[in-house]
Amino acid sequence: MAGEKSASLDVQGKLCRDIIRCANFAALKHKDQRRKDEIQTPYVNHVIGVAYILTNEAGISDISVIQAALLHDTIEDTGTSFYELQAEFGEDVANLVKEVTDDKTLPKEERKLQQIVNASKSSYRAKLVKLADKLYNLRDLRRATPVGWSKERVDEYFRWASQVVAGLKGTNKALEDSLRDLFAERGITIT
Ligand SMILES: Nc1nc2c(ncn2[C@@H]2O[C@H](COP(=O)(O)OP(=O)(O)O)[C@@H](OP(=O)(O)OP(=O)(O)O)[C@H]2O)c(=O)[nH]1
């Protein structure tokens, strides 16, 4: 009995460490980055919020998915390499982050189009992170308009996001229901 208990504590201890190691890594990597809102919210709030949506709204307990959510903007936005993630967190997590990373060498229009085209081709676990990322960003847009964004640009982000989300259908009911309601507020129906 005592042996079993300490073995299960070891497993839980490792899971806790693995999650907090990612949160700490993300906090360090994003430390100089701010959101685009007026009050310059720390960027790390976004990646923690995406992980929180997955655990608390989507009911996800797959540790690699939660780790990937915490790390999901490190390659794209902080110059972290795939190899660094692989060395720190293993192949599975690094591959998931890579799957949700835009190719920043492409022009913005092309990059945005790629997201629409690639959404349905993603793995189930990458789709979860993509859905939670969109849900966080759309709620954030409803909360506060990024500095310099016109109403048209906000509307355009909603329309573009709805096309990406259309390709992620059939992945997680809770997330898709919340997204559908956000789009409906703007008169957008997901096809
Ligand atoms: N709504 C909102 N977004 C902000 C804010 N600050 C930073 N962002 C980030 O801006 C990105 C959306 O802005 P865009 O102009 O469309 O894209 P870009 O930064 O990639 O050029 C999102 O990136 P992303 O997470 O990589 O997601 P995605 O747009 O690729 O889906 C989002 O996280 C903010 O205050 N509000």
Ligand SMILES: [Mn+2]
């Ligand atoms: Mn993001």
